[in-house]
Amino acid sequence: MALVPPHVASLTPYVPGKPIEEVEREYGVSDVAKLASNENALGPSPKAVAAARDALDGVNLYPDGSAYYLRNALAAKLGVTPAEVFVGNGSNELIELMVRTFVLENEEVLTSAQSFVAYKLAASAQGRTLVEAPMKGRFHYDLDAMKKLLSRKTKVVFIANPDNPTGTCFPERELLPFLDAAPRETLVVLDEAYLEFVDLPGYQDGLALRRKYPNVVVLRTFSKIHGLAGLRLGYGVARPDVVEYIDRVRAPFNVNHVAQAAGVAALRDDEHVAKSRALVLAERPFLAAGLAAVGATVVPSQGNFVLADFPGRPGKQLFEDLLREGVIVRPMVGYGFPTAQRITVGLRRENEKCLAALKKVLGK
Ligand SMILES: Cc1ncc(COP(=O)(O)O)c(C=O)c1O
Known part of the structure; x- marks a missing residue:
């Protein structure tokens, strides 16, 4: 007798973004920018x-x-x-x-x-x-x-x-x-x-x-x-x-x-809502422009994140390279975008850190 029905046996679990502590331990980095899960960069209300x-x-x-x-x-x-x-x-x-x-x-x-x-x-x-x-x-x-x-x-x-x-x-x-x-x-x-x-x-x-x-x-x-x-x-x-x-x-x-x-x-x-919206509306174009400048195809976004495609750069590899620089993004291989990363709009310094890391690992 099967332990579970076939539709459960064939499920693949949801893969969450990597936690900061795990990345710090595994890669020996600190001051990690976590831009993986579309969270609010300003923190909670x-x-x-x-x-x-x-x-x-x-x-x-x-x-x-x-x-x-x-x-x-x-x-x-x-x-x-x-x-x-x-x-x-x-x-x-x-x-x-x-x-x-x-x-x-x-x-x-x-x-x-x-x-x-x-x-x-x-x-x-x-x-x-x-x-x-x-x-x-x-x-x-x-x-x-x-x-x-x-x-x-x-x-x-x-x-x-x-x-x-x-x-x-x-x-x-x-x-x-x-x-x-x-x-x-x-x-x-x-x-x-x-x-x-x-x-x-x-x-x-x-x-x-x-x-x-x-x-x-x-x-x-x-x-x-x-x-x-x-x-x-x-x-x-x-x-x-x-x-x-x-x-x-x-x-x-x-x-x-x-x-x-x-x-x-x-x-x-209302103040936290207004600040959170203002941050994303200001930083989203900054991040998108920076990503385009390092050669990414950037999908115009209306969310608090940006999907950036790096043609010729397999998603898992680029994701790992960025982890070594203390930046967590989210590779979109599982979504059928093999060379794309989803990057949360962060604070200015986090966005800058992400762009600097990309420049380094892409050799730009
Ligand atoms: C489109 C969409 N819907 C729903 C959710 C789920 O949000 P939560 O379960 O945190 O309320 C997310 C989370 O990323 C999302 O992107």
């Missing part, structure tokens, strides 16, 4: 950290299983009702819950090839069929191709806008024909993890679209703009019946007490 510290005194009790204050705070901020808000242990958990809750055995998950790997993992872990449209122009969601792959079996669609790892983003007018074509029973998930870093004319976040398209589900996270990746906190907005079904499937205490308190405080920390 100070208000959230203070609230998290206070909340520690209460961790003998189970958290509020309904996340009452957090869901109310989110609802007030977003102009929706608390019944339309759901929260999770990172938006990653919510991606999984969308598949576990809604996709039946003979139904399909649709997304774009080379987009965020969690969509693929969520479908595979449940043994559900994943349908992927190829990207257009190597780095862009092809919503027309995705539209053609819609069928009566398509139950959940994942669309990252902006996308990870490419950083590309599309305006509302490109999305509308897809939404018009999607059956009402198909849940279209707009994953807006990087929403706050967008400065694309014509971009429209998914919240307003929900009025016309009740099958739209919006996912967001506290990991990026609020700098709380280590606390694991994400949220979604959907129709009350969709939220209610997710509530039945999720673990009873999926968001811990400290994260709930930090999340409420982070929503009040």
Whole structure:
């Protein structure tokens, strides 16, 4: 008898970015610039950290299983009702819950090839069929191709806008024909993890679209703009019946007490949000220009990271070379970009360190 079903046996685990301590030990380097996981270079929201510290005194009790204050705070901020808000242990958990809750055995998950790997993992872990449209122009969601792959079996669609790892983003007018074509029973998930870093004319976040398209589900996270990746906190907005079904499937205490308190405080920390956005908007062009100057093909990004292709430079090798210089980036070989690195937009000195290391190892 097999220990696990075939769809579990064939899974490959998610490969996270290398931790700083491990790189320091292995490579004998210090003052490492970790630009591997699209984290917030400014650190966590100070208000959230203070609230998290206070909340520690209460961790003998189970958290509020309904996340009452957090869901109310989110609802007030977003102009929706608390019944339309759901929260999770990172938006990653919510991606999984969308598949576990809604996709039946003979139904399909649709997304774009080379987009965020969690969509693929969520479908595979449940043994559900994943349908992927190829990207257009190597780095862009092809919503027309995705539209053609819609069928009566398509139950959940994942669309990252902006996308990870490419950083590309599309305006509302490109999305509308897809939404018009999607059956009402198909849940279209707009994953807006990087929403706050967008400065694309014509971009429209998914919240307003929900009025016309009740099958739209919006996912967001506290990991990026609020700098709380280590606390694991994400949220979604959907129709009350969709939220209610997710509530039945999720673990009873999926968001811990400290994260709930930090999340409420982070929503009040407009200063940290503004600073984090300003940093990325200022440093993203600096990093992109520096990367182009060392010969990379840089994909124009709307996220807090940049995808840079180094033709002729195998991704794993360049990644290792940079580790030796104390710079951690993320090779994108597993995403089907064999010579590309995804590099988080850091502080100026981190970006400079990364560019100097690249110049050295590329012999520029
Ligand atoms: C597009 C996208 N969605 C969701 C997530 C998951 O974020 P978290 O689980 O930290 O909320 C990420 C993380 O990198 C992402 O890039």
